[in-house]
Amino acid sequence: MAGPSIDRRGNSARNRRFVGLQWKGFLWMSCLLAALSAAFYWLSHSHLMHRYHAQREAEVQSFRRQMSGLVAGISDRLVRLGGTIVSMDNVVETFKRGNPGKNSAAATEARFASLGYEMDVQRIEFYAPGGERLWRWTPAEAPDLPEERLRAALAHVHAEERPATFLWCEPLCLLHAFVPVLAEGQDIGVMGLGQSIADLVIEFRALTGTDIAIVVPAAGHGDGILRRWASAVPALTDADRLSPFLEKLSAHYPDPADLDGGRLLQSRGTSFEVQRFPLAEFIPAEPGFILFISDVTERLTEIGRATRQGLITAAGALAVGELLLLYLVRVLIGRLRWFTQTLPLLAQGEHRAARERLAVQQKAASFRDEIDLLYDTALTLSHQLEEASQALSAKNQELAEERDLMQGVLDAAQVLVVTQNRHGIIQMANKFAAQITGFATVKLQGRRFVDLIADVEAHQEVLSKLDDLYARGQRRADHEHDLVGRDGTRHPVMWVHTRLRGEHTDDAAVVSVGLDVSERVQAESRMRWLANHDTLTGLCNRHRFLEDLTRTYDEVARTRVTGALLLFDLDHFKEINDTSGHAAGDALLRMIGEELNFRARKSDVVARLGGDEFAVLLPNTDASGAETFAHQFNKRLAEAPFVYANKSYRIGASIGIALLPHHGSGVEEIMANADHAMYEAKRAGRGRTRVFVDYPPRSENVSKQSL
Template identity: 35%
Template sequence: MENSTETKLEKALIVSNHKDRRFRSLRWKISLSSSLILLSVVMLFCFVSYLGLMANFDSQRETEYRRYAREVNNLIINTSQNLYQLAEMIPFLDGMKEALLINDSENIDSVFDPHWTLLQFHNSVEFIHFYDPLNQLSASWDSLATNIDDNILLSTWVSQVNQSERPINPLLCQESCIQYIVAPLLVEGKKSGVVVMGISLADALLAFKRVSGADIGLLITEQDNLMQNDFAVLHWNIHISALTNKAINLEILNKVAQDYKDMSALSEGIQMRWNDQYHQLKLFPLNSYEPDKAYLVIITDVTSAVINIHDSIWKIAFIGLLGLICSEILLFLIFTRLLAKLKDVAMVLPLLASGQFEKFRLSLASTGRVQRFRDEVDTLSEAAVSLSLQLEKLEQEVSNRTEMLIEQKDELSKERDFVKHLLDTAQAIVLTQDSDGRIMSLNEYGEMLTQYTESELQGKSFQNSLIPEYESHEMLSRFKEVHSGKRGQLRHEAITHCKDGTTRHVAWLHSHLSCRSPDEPSILSVGLDVTEYKRVEGHLAWLADHDPLTNLFNRRRFSEELEQVISRAERYRHPGALLFFDLDRFKYINDTSGHQAGDTLLKMVASMLAQTIRANDITGRLGGDEFAIILPEINPNGAIEVAKKVLDQLGLAQLTINNRTHKISASIGIALFPEHGANIHDLLAAADLAMYQAKAKGRNAWYLFSDKDRSRERIHTLVYWKEKIEYSHLHDNFVLYLQPIMHVKSKEILHYEVLLRMLDIDGTVLSPADFIPAAEHTGLIHAIDHMVLRKAIAQLAQIYQAGFRVSFSINLSAHAFNDPELLPILKAELTSHKLDPACVMFEITETAALEDLPGARGLMIEIRELGCGFVLDDFGVGFSSFYYLRELPVDVVKIDGSFVRNLSESGDDLILVNALCSVARGFGKRITAEFVETAEILSIIEKMDIDYAQGYYIGKPAPASQFLKEKMTAR
C-alpha cells in the first residue's frame, strides 16, 4: 500500500515537472503579449495626442483669424465713421457756414485753410474737395495729388450725392487704398454742395499691427504685367501697397506664390516653413469699390506653437516607452516570483490530499517565501491550512478581531485629538452653529482674534454677536437655506465685531453639515481675516491714481479728470482753462544738489499749489518737473490771474541744501477750452506750445495760447515732417551714408562715420537737420535710433562677411540715454550678427550729454562693458568741454570743425586746436579732426600729432550700399 502511494506520488511529481516547464515559458509569453499591447497603447496615445494638439491648434488659429477679421472690419468702419463725423462738423467750423451759403471759392479757401492743417495732423485726412450743388469744384486741399480716373469716378459720386442728398463711403484701391466719404453739406436746412474727404488705410494697418502683434500687408491686383520691383509678387499679378516687416515678409510672400499659383488658396489659411520657422498666412478680401481688387494678408509666426506640439509628442512617446520598459521589467519580476510560489504550493498539495495535515503544514512552512504583499497564491496556501485548523483558526480570528477593535479605537482617539489640535492652530476662525444659528464651538485663533472665549459665545446668535450689520431679511433667508440644506455653502464678507470694540474685515464660508440630532452642529463657519489685505488694496488703488512723491494726481488720473471737465464744459457751455508748466533750471538743481534736493523741491511746489488754487481746481504732476492745473468755469482773465498767483507764490519760496540756495520759478502755458481744443490731446498740445512760448519770453512767465501766433505754423511743420517720417518708416526710405575717417600717420581708412539721410517721394535726399527736430517733438526719435542701430550693424556684418575689416561710428540722439530699449536691442543685434563689439563706436555731443548727465554716463558705461567705444563730438564748442571729458568714459574726442576749417588762415584757431589736443592727450584720449577740406589743413594736423582726419578732402559721404561695390571693383 505504501509502495503504491509512493508510486502515485512520483507520477504526480513527474506530471508536475512537465507543467512546471510550461509555467516557466508562460512568463515569457505574458511579457511578450503585454509588451505588444503596451506598445500599441503608447503609439495610439501619441497619435491621439497629436490629433488633439493639432485640432486645438487649428481651433485657436481659426478663432484668431475671426478676431483679426473683426479688428480689420472695425478699423475700416471706424475710419469711415470718423470721416462722416468730420464731414458733418465742417459747416459748424468758424466762418464755414457763411462761406458755404454764398458758395464763394475764394472765401471757402481762406476760411477753411487754417482747419486743414489740424485735420491732417489729428485726423490724418489726406485730401478734401468742396463741390457746389452744380457738381463744380469750389476748393480743394490734397497732400497726395489724388487723381481718380481723371476725376470721372469722383464726379459720378458727387453727382449721385447731390441728387440723393445721402452720403456714400466707397473704399477705392489703386496704388494704395483710400477710404472716401462723399457727404452732402447742409447749412440751415439748405443744400450747399458736397464735400469729399479721404484717409489712407496705412494708419489702420499700423493700428492693426499694434493691437494684434501680427504682420499685415495690403495687396492690390493689377490688370497689366507688374514691374520687377521689391513691391511685386509676380506669380499672383499683385502689387504690395504696404507691408509691415517688409524685408522678411516679402520673401515669405514670394515663396508662397511659388508654391501656390492661385492666391485664393490663402483664403482658408495656409502654413509654410521658411528659414526653419513656421508661418501662417490668411487672406482677407477688402470690400472695395472694385470687387476682388484689394486684399489684406495677415502673416503670423507660429514657430513656437508648432515646435511645442512636436516637443510634446516626442516627450509623450519617450515617457510612454520608458513606462513600457519599466512595466515589462516589473511584470517579469512579479511573474517570476509568483510562479515560483505557485510551484512550491503545488509540490505539497498531495500531502494535503493524503490527509497528512501536520506534515502538510510543516512542509508548506518550510517552502514558504516571505512576501510584502499578499496575492492569490498566499490565499490558496491559507485556504489549505484552514482546512486542517478550522477550529483553531476561528479562535485565532476572534482574538485578532478583538485586538483590531482596540487598535481602531485608539486610532479614532488619536484622530480626534489631531483634528482638535489642527483646528486650534489653524490661522482662521473656525466655529460651529446649531440649527437655530447659535454658536456651539470656537477655536483658539477665533478666541484670540475676537477677544471672546468659547464659553462667552456658546448659545449666542452668530449674527447678533459677531456681524450685527448683516441682520437683513435677505441674509437671514440665505442662512436658513444653509441650515435646511437647500444651499450647500454661503460665502460673504462682513465687518466682524470684537469684544474690545474693534472691528475686523472677515471673509466667511458657511458649509451645511448633516446632523442627526439638534445637539449636533448644523453649520461649519470658517472666517479668514482680510483686514490687512483690504488696507493694502485701498492703498494700491490710491497709488494707481496719485503720484506717491507729491500726492497729486498722476498723468493717467489727471487725463481722466480733464476729459470729464471738458465733457461737462461742452454740455453746460462753461468755459475753462488748462495751466501747463514746468520748473525752470530743475535739471541744474538735480545735478548740483542731488535728486533728494529735486524731490524736496517737487514736494514744496505741490504744497504751494494746494494753497494757491481754488477748492474745485484739479492739480496733477504729469512727470518729472511737469505740473498741470485744470481750472473749470473760468474766463481768460481769471486763468491769467491764477497763473500770476502761482508764479508769485513760487517766487516767495527757496530751497537751501549744502549751503547752496535755489530759487523756484516756472514757465506757464495757458490753453482755454473749448476754444483751443475740444479734447485732451489738442488741449495739452496747445498748453505745451504756450509753455514753450513762455520759456522763450525769458522764463518765470506765463503765456496764453493764441490761434494767431506762429504756433499754428509750428503745428503745420510738425504735421508735415511727422507724415514724412512715418511714410519713410513704412516704405523703408531711410538710407545710411558712410564718410571715411583716415588714420593720419598710416594714411589707412579703416573707420567710417554712419550718417542718416531720408529719401523724399521725389527722390530728393534730405538731411537729418530737416526731420530730427520734428522726430524729437513727436516722439518718433526712439524709432529712428533703433532703425539706425539695426541697419548700421547689419551693414557692418555684411562688410565683414565680404572679408573687409572696418569699424563704424554711429551717432546717438540726445533722447537715446533715456531709452530703456536701446541697450537690449544693441545686445541682440551684436549677438544675432555675431559681430565683435570693438568694431562699433558711438558718437555723443556735449548737448546730448547735458540733457541727462547721470543717465548718459550710466548708459555709456554699460555699452562700454559690451566692448563698444565712444567718441565725444563737437569737442571745444561748449564751455564745459573739459568737464565732460573728465566725467564721460569716451575713447576719442572729435575737435569741432569750426576750429579746423580755417587752420591755414587763422592763428587763433591754431592756438585753440593745439590747446584742445594737449588737454585730450593729457586725458589719454585719441583725437579726430573734422572738416579737413584741403591738403594744407591735412599737413598742419599731421604736425600736431592728431590721430584721425575726416572731411571732404579725405572723402565725401556716400551711400552705404555702394561700399561693397567699390571695394569689390578695387580688388
C-alpha cells in the first residue's frame, strides 16, 4: 500500500503544478465576482443619480409654476391698477377731450408721477381709439415702444375689450399691460402701464434659491450681450458671479436649444445645472427664453462621496470572495485533473489506453467517493463506446453507399426535389431545383419553402396544406403555383408534398416534388388569348367584345351612368385592297388598331368585329365625349395618309354612335342602332360621325354582321 500511495502523491504534485481547469474556474469566478461588484457600484451610482434627476425634475417644475405665478401676479396687478386709475376722477374726461391742455397736462403729470412712485410703475400712457398717444408719463426719458407690437396690443384690446400684455427690454425690462377704457359701454381709449420685472426676478430668487437669467434678442442693447447667441441678458441674479458663467455657457453650447432638458457645466469650481424654457411659456408671444441656473455642487459632491464608499465596500467584498474562491477551487478541483486528462483518450477512440489509465488511478485510491464512481462509469463507458464505434463505422459505410445512389437519382431527375422540416425550412434540394431557381444548392438550404412561391397571397394557402400533413395525418398534398427564381423569372410548377415517417438526421419531415409545367401553361394561355382576340390587329374579337358590352350594359342600366358604343367602317378600304393587295389592307387594319389602342383609355374596350369594321366601348362617356373621340380619330386619319408601296391613300371612317342604355333595351338593339347611325354617317359622306336618333326603321340597312 505504501508504494501506490507515494505514486499517487507524486501524480498529485505534478497536477498541482499544471495550470488547468482550477485556474480557469478561478478566473471565470473572479470575473463573475468582479462583474457583480461593478454591477453593485453601477446600480448604486445609478440609483443616486436617478434620485438626483427626479428631485431636479420636481424642482424645475416648481420653478416653472413659481415663474408663471409671479408673471401672472404682476400682469393682474397692472390690470387692476389700470382699472383703478381709469375709475379716478377726470381720467375718462381726459380721454373724451383728447390731448389735455397745458395746465391740465401739468396737473395730470404731477398726479400720475406721485401715483407711479407709490405703485412702482415706470410708465403710464393714454391712447385714443385710433391708436395715437394722448399722453405719457415716465420717470425719465424713455424710448417709444416698438410700433408693430404696440399696434398689435392696441388692436387686440379694441377687438376683444380685454387687457393685453407684452415684455419690452430696451433699455430696461418692463412688463406692459394695456387696459381698455370704457365709458357708457363704449370704447373711448386704452391705458398702458409698464412695471419693471426686477422685483419678479428678486422674488423668484428668494422663493426658490435658484438664479435666473432672462435672455432676449440683442437688437438695440449695449450691455450684457452674449454674442454667440446674438442675445442680451437684461435681467440676471447675482450678475457678478454669473456673467462670466453665461459667457462660458454660450461658448460650450452655441445653440441655446441644446440646453433644453438641462445641462451640467462647471465654472470656477462650482457645478451649475441650467434649464432653458421659452419666454413665451410665461408671457405669450414673447421672443427669447428664461434660464434657471441652479448650484448643484453640494448635491453632486454628496453623490460622489456615497459612490466612493460603495466602491470601497464592493472592493472589500470582492477581495474576501476571491480568497474564499481560491481555496475552494484548489481543494475541490484538484482530484478531477486526472480524470479530465483521461477523457480526451475516449474522445480520440483510444479506449484501451483510457481503461489502463483509469485502472491505475482506481487501484491507487484508498477511499472511494463520487469521483471513484466517475472512474467506474468511465470504464464501463469505454467498453460500450468501443463496441458502438465499431458498429457505427459499419453502418456509416452502408449509409454512404445508399446516399450516393439516391443523390445520383435525384440529380438525374428532371423534377424539383426538396425536403422540408416541420417549420417549412428547406433542408435539401437537388440540382434541377437549383437550376430552375437560380440559387446554389447550399443557398436553398435554410430558406423558407413558401418564399419560392411568387404569389405572396398564396403563402398562407400553401402553409395550410403543409400543416394538414401533420395535424390531420394526410399522406400527401398538392397545389400549383408560380415559382420565382433568383433573377425574378417565373415558372409554373405543380407540387406534390408527401409526409415522411420517422425521424431523420437532417430534421426533414416532408419531401416535395415539383414538375415544371411551363409549356402546358403557355399553350393554355395562347389558346385563351386566341379565343378572345383578333390575330391580325391584337384587338378583342367579336366574341370578347360582346361579353364586355353585355357586362357594361348591365352595369350602366343598374347605375344609370351613360356609356357609348362606337362602330367604325373604313372608307376606301376596298379600293386599297384592290389596288395594292391584301397585304396593304392588312397593314392598314393593323395601323387602325394601333391608333385606336393609342387613343383609348384603360377602361375602354377596342375590338375588330370583322373585315374593316371596328368597335369601341367607352364606359362613363356621354354623347359629347363620344363625338369628340370620333372627330379626333378622323382628324388624325386625315392628317396622316396611309402610305404603302410608295402609294399614298387618304382614309377616313364612317362612325355611328349609340348611347348605353338610352338607345336600346338590350345589347342587340344597341348594336343595331349604332350600325344604323354608322349607315347614316356613310350616307352623309366619307369621314363623318352620327349619333343615333329615332330614324324611321330601315331594317334593310342594318348590317347583318352587327346582328
